[in-house]
Amino acid sequence: MKRMEFFFNYGSTYSYLTIMRIEKLAAQAEVSVHWRPFNVRTLFVEQNNIPFRDKPVKAAYMWRDIERRAAKFGIEWGGIPPYPVDKSGLSNRIGIVASDEGWAGEYTRAAYRAWFLEHKDFGEPEVALAALQSIGKDPKLVIARADSDEIHQKFAAQTGEARSLGIFGVPTFVIGKEIFWGDDRLEDALEWAQKSAEQTEV
Amino acid sequence: MKRMEFFFNYGSTYSYLTIMRIEKLAAQAEVSVHWRPFNVRTLFVEQNNIPFRDKPVKAAYMWRDIERRAAKFGIEWGGIPPYPVDKSGLSNRIGIVASDEGWAGEYTRAAYRAWFLEHKDFGEPEVALAALQSIGKDPKLVIARADSDEIHQKFAAQTGEARSLGIFGVPTFVIGKEIFWGDDRLEDALEWAQKSAEQTEV
Numbered sequence: 565m566k567r568m569e570f571f572f573n574y575g576s577t578y579s580y581l582t583i584m585r586i587e588k589l590a591a592q593a594e595v596s597v598h599w600r601p602f603n604v605r606t607l608f609v610e611q612n613n614i615p616f617r618d619k620p621v622k623a624a625y626m627w628r629d630i631e632r633r634a635a636k637f638g639i640e641w642g643g644i645p646p647y648p649v650d651k652s653g654l655s656n657r658i659g660i661v662a663s664d665e666g667w668a669g670e671y672t673r674a675a676y677r678a679w680f681l682e683h684k685d686f687g688e689p690e691v692a693l694a695a696l697q698s699i700g701k702d703p704k705l706v707i708a709r710a711d712s713d714e715i716h717q718k719f720a721a722q723t724g725e726a727r728s729l730g731i732f733g734v735p736t737f738v739i740g741k742e743i744f745w746g747d748d749r750l751e752d753a754l755e756w757a758q759k760s761a762e763q764t765e766v
Numbered sequence: 767m768k769r770m771e772f773f774f775n776y777g778s779t780y781s782y783l784t785i786m787r788i789e790k791l792a793a794q795a796e797v798s799v800h801w802r803p804f805n806v807r808t809l810f811v812e813q814n815n816i817p818f819r820d821k822p823v824k825a826a827y828m829w830r831d832i833e834r835r836a837a838k839f840g841i842e843w844g845g846i847p848p849y850p851v852d853k854s855g856l857s858n859r860i861g862i863v864a865s866d867e868g869w870a871g872e873y874t875r876a877a878y879r880a881w882f883l884e885h886k887d888f889g890e891p892e893v894a895l896a897a898l899q900s901i902g903k904d905p906k907l908v909i910a911r912a913d914s915d916e917i918h919q920k921f922a923a924q925t926g927e928a929r930s931l932g933i934f935g936v937p938t939f940v941i942g943k944e945i946f947w948g949d950d951r952l953e954d955a956l957e958w959a960q961k962s963a964e965q966t967e968v
């Protein structure tokens with residue numbers, strides 16, 4: 565099976581479209597996806613590349629574009645959600661735990677549904693807790709691990725790795741050294757992964 | 767036939783992909799395309815939204831992405847061209863003349879081939895002149911009109927119209943009040959134009 569890394573950040577708006585699509589499309593393409601949450605805000609500041617926060621015209625378009633793309637893909641849309649979210653980084657760290665333990669897709673869809681459909685901030689402990697409960701995980705155990713030094717360090721390490729790869733935004737799909745930015749490159753990335761010879765894994 | 771406005775700027779990198787595709791795709795979709803060059807740099811500054819000039823990591827990705835997308839679409843790629851180009855605005859103003867006279871597609875493809883394949887700046891008079899000659903136009907007549915007050919004013923007016931529509935980048939496709947940004951939204955925009963009832967023109 566071919567391998568693709570999925571670098572993203574809990575708080576990325578366009579990633580909603582990706583999160584609701586990636587597991588199905590990757591399965592069809594027979595590509596394994598490795599979820600890699602990292603601190604994209606650190607790179608935004610370093611690179612003087614703030615995508616929406618200080619750009620109201622572009623931000624207004626972004627919401628409309630996500631709404632239209634969601635309709636195209638048959639993904640639910642609940643109106644414009646709060647933004648930004650996960651300032652605490654809690655859901656990003658839970659995502660690292662989830663990726664490590666093999667349930668990142670389930671958690672991330674639950675968390676993004678809370679954000680996009682119920683308009684809750686999954687950086688708030690009670691929202692993350694409810695999302696964990698909804699997928700049958702023990703919130704206390706998971707949140708304790710998400711708050712551990714090990715996971716804080718892994719979040720920082722994945723941010724460093726993203727920087728080294730030339731990543732500047734999310735979602736970004738990585739096959740070897742080749743990077744594809746944006747939900748609208750998901751199909752291109754999967755096709756690239758399928759054609760890549762050297763990335764084969766057992 | 768349905769109608770779509772194509773707001774763009776001579777100097778936009780991703781627009782290379784659009785310019786080489788739009789007339790064929792629009793003809794297949796039975797949508798008429800109206801070329802609207804405007805001064806996107808004015809909006810970049812107003813909106814604090816500089817896409818690439820001060821962002822080397824993102825700019826490096828952009829060239830690689832265009833190269834890959836060109837390969838996907840069967841469009842020639844000649845390596846990374848000079849950037850930025852058309853600081854004088856000459857080709858933007860020629861584009862307004864061309865749009866008015868009905869040969870924007872021909873001129874723009876010739877100009878972009880000079881930029882992307884021969885690595886020449888079509889803001890330089892001799893490059894614009896050669897592009898005009900290659901499509902059988904009288905360069906002196908066209909350039910005189912491109913330098914007229916009428917065309918300078920139309921360039922400014924189209925910039926104002928772009929601002930009013932909530933445009934922040936190029937290429938942008940407009941159907942009524944609905945805007946689609948990016949070469950990767952060309953197909954979505956054409957589909958939207960096809961489905962739009964009220965935009966029908968005779």
